[in-house]
Amino acid sequence: MSQNDMDFEEFDNKLEDEDGSLYPGKYVEIGTIDLARDYGSGSYAEDGPLEVAEDNNMDDVGSAAMYGPTEIGAFGEDMPQEAANHLLSSEDGAGLYSQDGASELGAGLYSQDGASELGSAAEAGFSEIGAEDIQAPFESFMLDDVRVGAGLYPTDGASELGAHTGLYPVDGASELGAGLYPVDGESEIGYGLASEEGQSELGSAAMYGPTEIGEDDLGAGLYPVDGASEIGAAIVKVIEKARDNRQPPPPMQAVEVDAPLSYEDEWDAELTETLIGVAEVTGNPNPFPLTAELMQRCGSGMQPRIVRIDTEESYKQFRTDSSPELSELREMLEAHMADPQAHGGSVSDPLVADLSGDVEDLVHLGASAKAAEDEKRLDFRAPRHLDGLMEAWMHNEDEVGASMALPSGHIATTLEPVSKCVAEMARHAAQADVPVSAVVGALTSMGCVLGAATALKEMAAAAPSLVQKTQTAPCFFRIEPKLNPALCALAMLVMACRQGNKQACTEWQNLSALAPAPVKQAMAEAVAFAKAAA
């Protein structure tokens, strides 16, 4: 079934015929750029259903800052200056963030202050988004359950915030958000292992150790103290790699489904082709590593995502229509309600017996439908205050569905092709250097969780815009990066260069020398953008 192709058929509950396995023809390649780490994410407000977007200004402040999938956007400007600052993290470390307060990423900021990740945004009145609202990357949630990293943390309940920050080297990257997780002894586990390249073996090592956290001591079952399950260890390594690789989505916006694409999208394609072309000609597989990372970070190559907005009532209808089991239950209920003879009669009336039979059938069918729905549900770990605000499920064999409550009371839903989910997980697995046979059986289920996380994060990043644009529901929007990815990446590159990042300067100069006219035009725009933001 096609997905997010703007024809809405992915929201049709009717299953389409499938043509067998994903391979070889149906497999979806989603890019080969090696992503950087997934910085902290999420910022749902604790005391309500994602109310963070209620202030319209938040739209400018950056959905990322509110909904958390990305740390970009703490500034109230389109120019992602803090993202450029972030580039310097490899040199200046977390201190940068604590100083300028521009990003919620700063480990130093959080481990010391432990409070607002918003920095300047917090000063502007958004301090309701506190550290406790930060939501761990979904990859962490997978890891949490295998208790990876538990052994790294003291068993006496000492602050893991310090431990987290202490784990991270000076590049200031992977510690992002680590200290932001709630100290309830759950979700911070494992995040300390959102480690640098080459450190991921910490996870395997740590997981064999005792865990002080949690009643459901899953790790013990999976990883006996005297030796690890090869499969379990391999799976953990894949999850770690996924977490290390993943990027938060850029700030997103909602547009009409059939809104034309910006002419600037040509820049994205041209810049991508330039990077690929230079790689092919020079034989260097990644001649512009920083630019490539920034491109990815800015949403380059993101496929259009269609989001359905529902009221609570229409959402129930949508989910019921999407579920054969629930549909059957509803039909039986409706038939029962429409049958006048089913509601009358006396004790001696034989109709009563019919009624009790109907009720029994309904109860049985209801239990079956619930069991079927439970079976489809995709579980992922999220902070408790998000209970009931997000859900993910196998929409059908080919798609993962993900829904989240919006501050407006609406519910946003999108679908993600399973093939895309598995493709991403397979890419992480390939980089994790684990036996294929050990993880291949798990990649689909892991990929579906990852896909749900991606869908939720992107919707969250677009949530302010979705709220603002929704007039009536149900309705559909397309969500896409706010900024042209090429322009965003180039602006970040030039700003990083201006702030002394030599790699950024080198890549900028090389691009100037090699890029075709459209890319040079984008570079000029980026320079102007950077000047305006300076």
Add this chain to the structure above:
Amino acid sequence: VSMMPNAQRFIAQPKSPLEGVPVAAWGRFIAALEVQPVNARSPSGGLGAYDIRPRRLVELGYASELTSKRTSTGRQVQVCEFVLPWTQSKFLADPVAQFAAVSKSILLYHRAIVSGELKKPKGCSVAGALAILQVGGRGALESWPNLFTDTQALYDACKGAF
């Protein structure tokens, strides 16, 4: 949002595609077939973790235009052109695709053995025969028990699986 019950849900042995072969036996067999990293290309021209030979990739429909070329070491190897949407780099980056390809390959060989199309030598286990076929093709199976060193090693690793 329910809390994730545990990570064990992710642990799953790949199902056996071979009728009558238990999951555990299949797991041992397929693990033994994995001889190199996902992105590797063997000196024999085999691609990926399972060292799938270009000829087999052509037979399976992943590639076409099988040709021979001499490597820098003077060895004659076969090469193929992948059929879109596949490319060699994409295949080499995708462990799931490689697993699917080798599973399909083994399944077809197994069917051929069961149907009698391919004759399994007496004294050779089914798993061993499949391993030989996978690495050396029909010719290698016919020459059993005289095998090249690498083929013999793979046979030895796989023969006890089933």
